Amino acid sequence: MPVSNYLDAINAAMFEEMKRDDNVFVLGEDVGVKGGVFGATKGLYPAFGEERVIDTPLSESAIAGVAIGAAMYGMKPIAEMQYSDFMLPAVNQIISEAAKIRYRSNNDWNCPLVIRAPIGGGIHGGLYHSQCPESIFFGTPGLKIVAPSTPYDAKGLLKAAIRDEDPVLFFEHKKCYRMISGEVPEEDYIVPIGVADVKREGTDITVITYGLTVHFALKAADDLAKEGISAHILDLRSLQPLDTDAILAAARKTGKVLVLHEDNKTGGIGAEVAAIIAEQMLYELDAPIMRLASEDVPAMPISPPLEKQFMLNPEKVKDAMRKLALY
Amino acid sequence: MAANELVSQDALHRQLGLSDERLLDMYFMMVLARKYDERALLLQRAGKINFHVSGIGQEAAQVAAAFALQKNKDYFLPYYRDYGFVLAVGMTMRELMLSLFAKAGDPNSGGRQMPGHFGDKKNNIVTGSSPVTTQVPHAVGLALAAKIKKQSFVSFVTFGEGSSNQGDFHEGCNFAGVHKLPVIFMCENNQYAISVPIAKQIGEARIADRALGYGFPGHRIDGNDVFEVYRTVKEARERALRGEGPTLIEAMVYRLSPHSTSDDDLAYRTKEEVQHHWKLDGINRLREYLLQHSLLNDELEAEGLKKIQLVIDEATDFAEKAPYPRPEDAFTHVYGDEQEGSTNAGQ
Ligand SMILES: Cc1ncc(C[n+]2csc(CCOP(=O)(O)OP(=O)(O)O)c2C)c(N)n1
């Protein structure tokens, strides 16, 4: 099977869907001639022209709002937010509009829109090029939210998002773009939204996570295997809807759960995952549910020692996993 | 000698109220900003710093504007290319370098923010962020405070032409127009927003003309002409202090460098285009004026450049050796009055 990095998998998903369906188009800042600041839309402009790969004015609210309008007509816009940090001017359009269009029109209108946005830190980006915005949108019914960790999942989930009839926020971790490679089949496939994936089978502890921290957990699990600790790792892949069955099954597998994410701890996805487990199987647990997430400070500072202190890494994850195993 | 004196009597700068010395100061301030920028680019290439966003090509407009304002009185909300501006209103070269190296002593953010994200209360420079144009309504708020508190200062805010398409620009302008607030909006129109050229940012229109829609004057000016910038900002300031309200200025410049050290600009514009704009550079234009008016000569220039070189070398060295923030400083100052972990503890 061909191997591709995470960024190329995202690029290929857009390319193939634009070929497959004339209604699919891309809009965003610098997505055309430049091919995006990270290169995610490279090659689309020469292939599909400036009407389907639109370099927009610097106006996120318009990017989202215009995409919503086109989607209501029946087109399939893919709006790129240059960094998820810069998505906030569009929040009104996303939460007040995209999320509520089907419901408020009593199923008369719908909004098949994809918003892609790079998330996460560790790239010396400072406060506003490093944030994880999941918790801002999480808990807004009407939105679907995905956050893949591998090239295979990224491609399959992006295709599923483009074909979906409702708005989907597609959060891609910018640190994964070139760092993570993996097998990606040539033939057309999708990864269904709302289905989690076991990335490693294990028997002592369960780690439930998504995005970049999946890789931290996998790395930590390799190291811990040498210490005789066997970790079971569930990659949520979709944050909304959450795959409740998979979460409960993974928790049951070992009875000890660590919920892990880069978004900050308070009000994060982990809080909901922990609540689901506590609600449905508290007495089957062998240890209190543990959470590891970023500190509750406004955003990640840029100075190297500060960034290092703030960012999660495989070592911090390993320490937490070991502690849980020894509980 | 006599002929020279006659020339300087009538000289444009004198007519604008700029003394010979002040004009020379202005010139060397622009050169200082340019040299800082060049050094920052070198440091980035050498791997000593991670990132730099350049202001090359915009220094003339920035410094001329700053010279028309009142240091320590007016409030300033510069954007990320405004090294010339912040130097001219009181930030030191050491401070800029501390920020570039993300060191603890950086007055802008203690090494928390990217370089070019200014903020320094002692110089009335209001802290800013990366999401563009958020500073525009803040400038309006400072001007509102001036009005309510009956203080005679203006607020001055800059932003790019791409950024003028954010809602914050329009909402801020409208608010300022309604209340006739003492605020000056200066768009540094450098003709690109990263790769997107002006023609894809705004329709067949001029940013200056938007002021009409908000009920105050807008001027498009040549940002490479320091006299025009100085005069326009000065008049806007006087107008604001008379209670007549805001002014929008669109200073036409050109971004001579790539967007940032992460950008490859030749992917979307030609070398020839960039070279053409190097010929229009405002610093050079002022230099020619100074030479023509015998305000500058080889000796003065060499002396000035040497001073600048020393200041930059000293500041680079100082900042490179300065301590980083402590790791635990990542968690301080989320709220006021912290009991533990505060960097102000014990003061
Ligand atoms: C709200 C927001 N969206 C996107 C960005 C990313 N970004 C940084 S600078 C820039 C271009 C700004 O262009 P312009 O306003 O013309 O200023 P210039 O950089 O040309 O000085 C963009 C898109 C941002 N910082 N903030």
Ligand SMILES: [Mg+2]
């Ligand atoms: Mg610009």
